[in-house]
Structure formats: structure tokens, C-alpha cells
Amino acid sequence: MTSADLPLSAPVAPSSHGHPDRWKWYDYFTFNVDHKVIGIQYLVSAFIFYLVGGFMAVLMRTELATPDSDFINPNLYNAFLTNHGTIMIFLWIIPAAIGGFGNYLIPLMIGARDMAFPKLNALAFWLIPPAGALLVASFFFGGAQAGWTSYPPLSEITANTAQTLWILVILLLGTSSILGSVNFLVTIWKMRVPSLGWGQLPLFCWAMVATAALALFSTPVLAAGMILLLFDINFGTSFYKPEGGGDVVVYQHLFWFYSHPAVYLMILPIFGIMSEIIPVHARKPIFGYKAIAYSSMTICLVGLFVWVHHMFTSGTAPWMRIFFTISTLIVAVPTGIKIFSWVATLWGGKIRFTTAMLFAVGLLSMFVFGGLSGVTLGASAFDMHVHDTYYVVGHFHYVLFGGSVFGVYAAVYHWFPKITGRLLNERLGQVHFVLTFIGTILTFTPMHQLGMQGMPRRVAMYDPQFTGLNQLVTLGAYILAVSVIPFYINIIWSWIKGPVAGPNPWNALTLEWTTASPPIIENWEVLPVVTRPPYDYGQAPAEPAANQESLLSNPH
Template structure:
């Protein structure tokens, strides 16, 4: 038997572990941050496939104006759970739990997260929560959409609606646990030679994300708890007939759920700031501006939620204030966009799969951001509220933004996680299919919204059918686009060319250890001797093969 090593958490407790993890350790309550990161990524991708199947069911229904494929109530359940799964069980856990857990300790020179047991518990809370969402379909499915506004959520209340609320509350609890862990880890566990102004931008993004989660998530938990009491125990927090206030629920929900957009995109911004300079072979442009803009988004993002409520009886002064705050939040986001473009300008670009998805994200997110600016202004928002223009906007931001960023990160750090290189031709095929499918699916939805087609409906005016057929074809192309990635990931994990410790010739600390890293990351903790993006200051080593 291999001699056990010892790792410790900040409380001084010690945990024995073997020299190398076996495959079955990934199905256990493991406290290694790298194992937990992989657990998050694989679990989140499973839920991505589940949510994707639900999307294809809905798009198949919408190929014709009448409800002739699935029962309208089942369509409502698909709609509710698709949005819920994609946000709470795919993007958030993959970006924060997956990449955050795997990379943050490696990037700051730590052996693990500050609280390993809490870290593992945060993951294992999400698993029953996700299974509860899927199981709710066998109880009629939650019918009120992913926002679950009362009175609709009370009128249609069933066992599935209560399961939905409990699942989201569990995910919120996991998010709070993770936020505390990330803040303490980044603040207290960096190697002494790593100063704040040398810290990788992904860690800055994770710090901002964690602060935002700590402020906003408890508010959502409070609102959902009150709604659960209204549904099951006869209270009237949101029942106007008994003195309740339905608009108050909207405030509680959106105080979290608009910052949730930044919880999904800030870690992706961090991934972009790591991928682009490595594959452009240039120092990142505006390091401090990018770092501080993450904190600015964290702050301003807490004061924009009412732009979701411009049609909810919002007084004019409030519309004006939140229009302005919504436009202001675009400024730090624009700082990042311009910095990435400036980094690309004049660089020695390696157009591999990771870089293609990063550049694709720039195009998708800029388009989604422009439509977001229009939606942030009260007159336009009132006109297109609850139409497919909104659906187009947030899919360009969250799919064209977050999902493209997740793919960029997966291709970039796959060699570090597995010790194997991915197949580039398959990766480029994956990118082309995803890029075409995304635009074919969501670009026509802008026209649907401007012409007045409402979202969240299974039946619609026949004049919209032609555009919906185009969107449905695009959706199936998006579904097909996942296949090259799955084949690539499984084949490469088992048979791909072996990767060196630093196949991309990168500068951040995670590339100073083996691929994959040893259990405690380093035999001797690293010492920072140069900046994380100091490319071009010394002669470049020989380029790696990407085949």
C-alpha cells in the first residue's frame, strides 16, 4: 500500500490521502480542491445536456404555431426547468465551483482551499438539489417560470413548485459556502511572494464574484422562504388580498437574480483575461483597469435590479435612476472588452480552440451587451418587455458569453487537468458549429421580439412561424455541436498526446506544477519571480504543437 500523505485545513485538522487519486475517488466526499473542481465541471456538464434536451423539446414545439407536440403544462415545466438548470446547475457551478475550485489555489500558490471540508460539502449540496429539479417533472413540474412570480406560483402551486424552491435554496446555500471559502483563500493563503498587483486576473474576478454572492444570495433565500410559506403554510407575504405585496417578491428576486448575471459572467471574464494573453503572446493591456473593473461591476451590479421591473408599476423617478445605473455598469464591462481587444492587437495569435472560443465570446458578448443597453432604458424596455427580444439578449450574453468562455477555459486548462492535449481539428469543428448555431438560433429572435412575439408561450401567431423554424434549425445545430466536444474530451482524456507541465508556455503559477498536478500541488511551494502576463520580455520558447 502506498504511504499516505497529509494535508491540513486552516483549523489545524489533518486528513490522510493516497499518493494519487483513483477514478472512484471522484465519486466520494473528497476534500482535494482539484477533485472538487472536476466534480463540479462534470456534474455541471451533465445538467447542461439535460437542460439542452429541454431546450430542443421547446424549440421543436415552437416550430409550429399550435401546441401539437407536448402538453402546454409540460411545456411550462420544460420552460421553468430549462432556465433554472442552465443558470443554477450549469453556468454558475461550472464557472465558480469548477474553474474556481480547481484554479484559485494553484494560481496563488496554495495547497488547497482554506476550508476543504466546507468546500466538499458545498459541492455535495448541489447534487441532490439538481436531482430534485429533474424529479419535479414527475410531480407535474413547476409551472411558474424560472422567476416563479406570485400570484402565478401560488395559483399553480404543486409539490413540484415546493421542490423547485427547496432546490434553489440549497444551491444558494452552496454558493454562500463557496463565497466565504474563496474570499478567505485568496486573502490569506497566497504565497508571500505573490502581491495583490501580481495576482492573476481570474483570482480578482473570483474575489469580486464571491463578494457579490455574499451580499445578494441571502436576499433570494429570504424571498423564496417566504414564498414557500405562502404556498404550504397559509401565510400571505405575497397575497394582496390579505395585505401582502407581490411586487416585493420581484424586488427580493431581482436583487439577487440580476447580480446573478455577474456571478455567471465575472468568472468568465477572468477566464478571458487568462486565455487571451497566453495565446496572443502579449502582456495583458490594462491589468489594473481590468482588476478594478471587476470590483466596480460587483459594486454597481447591486444597484441595477429594478430595470427588470419597469412594467411593474415602477414610479418615474425610480425608472430614471435605474436606467442610469444600468448604463453605468456597462462602463467597467467596456473597459474589459477594450483591454482584451488591445491585447489581441499586434499579438502573435495562436488560433487554437481556446483562442477561437475567446474571440467568439468577444463578438457574441458585444452584441448581447448592446441589446442590454437598449433594454436598460425604460422606453425601449417597456416596448419589448416579455418578448423574444429579451430572450435573444440574455442568450447572447449567457450562451454567447458564459458558455463560449467555459469552452475556452476547458480547452485551455484541459492539459493541466488531465495531462493530455485535446484534438485541435475536433475542437475547431466544435467552435464552427457552436458559432453558427448560436447566431442562427438567437439572432432572428431580435426580430421576433421587435414584431411583438411574447416569450414563455407554446402557441403563437402564425406570422412568426418562418422565423421560429430558423431558430429551431439553429437549436438542433447547437445540439449537434456538443458531440465533437464530448468525443474530443473522452478520447483525449484517455488517448491524447501527453502534455508537459506548461504546454502553452504560460506565466501563471498553475503551470509551474505537473500536469495533472500532484495531490498537494507542489513538493515545494513556488516563488513568484515575474508578473503573470510578462510575455515578450524574454525570448519566447519553441511553440507547442496543437495537433
């Protein structure tokens, strides 16, 4: 049933496997089972949702340019606040980094012709459009307004219909995520080409193993919490209603048991992307292959036991605060291992400052800053002071925008030639990078100071003393909004008119570069044979592709 058999919807042309030689444009709008089609479907959907979520952010920042509520209705502000978070997490970073690059790259990196369960894979993607439609529909009922965390009692007493639709969105996207994760795990575990051992597995695949395992363990717990919330709102139960004997803190536990690991879901694939891009463009073998691989698994494991650091002010017992402070700070160790390994890889390398590399290095600096503010927040005593202030907003945007979004950009610049067969314009890429870098610093750095001064998050109005810094933040947000323009122009223009890339424009050694760009439908005519480690750069012999025969037989 769910196997590498034929796509029913695809037109059958005379070919060895019963599918056409190349997909037509309309195949990308169908229930197609090719992992590359599904990867592109994820990426394009995610980049559309990115614009929607970004538009909401711009509207919110415009509101916050002045202390008074004078631009949009405060309830609408709350709806934007809630859905900006929801979209950016569940419909942008997770589908782009995990669904998009995970699906596109994993089979190509491990020498497989497709994922283990292609139909399940397509099903996982096709849960996303209905979820997006439901989210849009929720705005006709006022939009969910309780924040992306949707804590009861607020989520149980505001905009019930919209909140219910929001819960259904989360359940659909969670199901999609679980089905995708089953596929990633089984594919990497069982579908590697015989010559590819665990010790030669590209680090992106290692990161995806950790990501998928984490999603499998944590997402169902969120689903449980959401189902209870759904029953409370619609069927008169009182799981989270203190007046009926329920407990609001129980929701927080269920929610954060998923949603803290969710930040690792959003950054682990990016760590994998970093470990691919840096050695290629630094022309050096990756420093500490095993350390990076195992630190992903460590983050996955430790990441399951830190969730209460979001709840230090929820009446949490002191012994729990101590335990979760310690476990939270421990996460900094495997993360630091990665950071130092990347720096050591860059050290003495013949660095090519391609746009992909610019974003990778930019990510490195941003993430160190965001990571350090994360360490401060993990310390219970300090967290008490800044909890629910802009300090927290500044911190998680540094890691999610400066980390995850930079990583997705870097990945696009790096793998766009493989996906489309065409190179992106480097000059536009540099403009994009500079605008993004400046915009990020301007937007998210002042937030830390605002938080330290006590400005609460999630409110449409604020005390006039915060006006100056808020206008700086709004200016930064506008720069970020402008920064996506050269990017989208670059993508669309280069996809049509960009110079032809060839199979391996970066002289990279992982297996995806041994086939044509874009790869043929089942990836290779003859499966490649792995003869050397994945990051053997700068070593003699220079740069032979792992399987030149298959390159020659698949001219672009």
C-alpha cells in the same frame, strides 16, 4: 475542523501527509477535500446538467417549430421552460464557471496547497446532487411551471408541490454558493504564496473576488424571498397575496436583488477566464491589468444597484425608472473597459488560433452584440416596448450562451491539459467552434426581430405570422445540439487517449503551469516563488517557468 487537515474518507498510504500519491477513480465519487477533485466534480456534474437542460431546450424548440401546440403538452412545456432556465443557471453555468474552475484554479494560481476550508468546500459541492435529485423529483409532481423567475401569484397557484421542491432546490444551491464564496474570498485574501502581491494576482482571481463578494451579498436576499414564497404556498401566510394585504412586487424586488447580480456571477468568472486566455495565446502582456482588475470590482459594486431594470413594467415609479436606467447604463462602462483591454491585448499580438483562443475571440464578438442589446434594454422607454418578448430572450442568450458558455468552452480547451495531463484534439475543437458559432447566431439573432414584432416569450403557441423566423431559430437550436457531440467525444476520447501535454503546453506564466499536469495532490513539492508579473509575455528572457526545480521533481 474546517482546515487543511486529512481527508477522513481517503485511503491512507505511506506518504508525508497521509494521503495516496494519486487519487483513484472512485475517490471522485466521495466526500473528498482536495480542491482539484472538487473542481472536477463540479465540472463533470455541470456538464451532465448541461445536457439535461439542453435536451429540454431542443424539445421546446421542436414544439415551437409550428405555431400550434402539437408536440408536447403545454403544461409540460411550461415545466421545461422553468427547469431549462433553472438548470442552465444554477446547475450549469454557476457550478461550471464558479465551482469548477474557481475551485480547480484558484489555489493553483495563488500558490496554495488547497482552499482555506477544504471540508466546507466539499460540503458546498455535495449540496448539488441532492438539489439535482429534488429537481428531478419535482417532475413527478408536474414540475414547477411558473418560469425560473417564479413570480407570484402564478407560482402560488400552479403545481404547489413541484413549486415547493423547486424552492428547496434554490435554497440548497444558494447555500452551496454562499459556502463556496466564503471559501474563495478567504482563500484569495489569506492563502497567497508570500511572494504573490495583490498587484500580481492573476485576473481570474480578481474576477473571483468580485464574484464571491457579489454572491455573498445577493444570495441571502434571494433566500429570504424564497422562504416567504415557501410560507405563502405551504403555511397560509400572505406576504405576496394582495387579498391578504401582501404585495407581489415585493417578491420581484427580493428576487431581482439576487437575480440581476446572478448574471454578473455568471459572467465575471468568464471575464477572468478571458483575461487569462487572451494574453497567453496572443503572446502579449495583458493591456490594462489594473483597469481590468478594478473594473471587476466596479461591476460587483454597481451590479448591486441595477435590479429594478427588470421591473420597469411592474408599476415602478418614474423616479426609480430613471435612477435604474442610469445605473444600468453605467455598468456598460467597466464592461467596455474590459472589452477594449482585450482588443488592445490582441492588437499586434502573435496570435495562436488554438480552439481556446477561437472561443475567446468568438466570445468577444458575441458579448459585444449581447452587451449592446443589453444597453437598449436598460433604457426604460425601449424596455417598455419589448418587455416579456423574445427580444429579451435573444439578449440574455447572447450574453449567457455567447458569453458564459463560450467562456466555459474556452476554459475547458485551455485548462484541460492541466486538469487531465492530455491535449484535446484541435481539429475536433475547430469543428465544435464553427458549429457553435453558426448555431448561436442562427438561434438567437432572429429572436430579437421576433421580439420587436411582438412575439411574447414563455408561451408554447404563437401567431402564424412568426412561423418563418421561429423555424430558423429551431434550425439553429438543432445545430447547437449537434455541436456538443464533437465536444463530448473530444473530451472523453482525449481524456483516455490524448497526447501527453506536459506541464506547460501553452508556455503560460501563471503559477498553475509551474507544476505537473495533472498537478500532484498538494500541488507542489516546493511552493513556487513569484519573480515576474503574471502576463509578462513576449519579454526577454523567453519563457522560464517560475519554479523549474519543482517541475523537474514532478515528472508526469
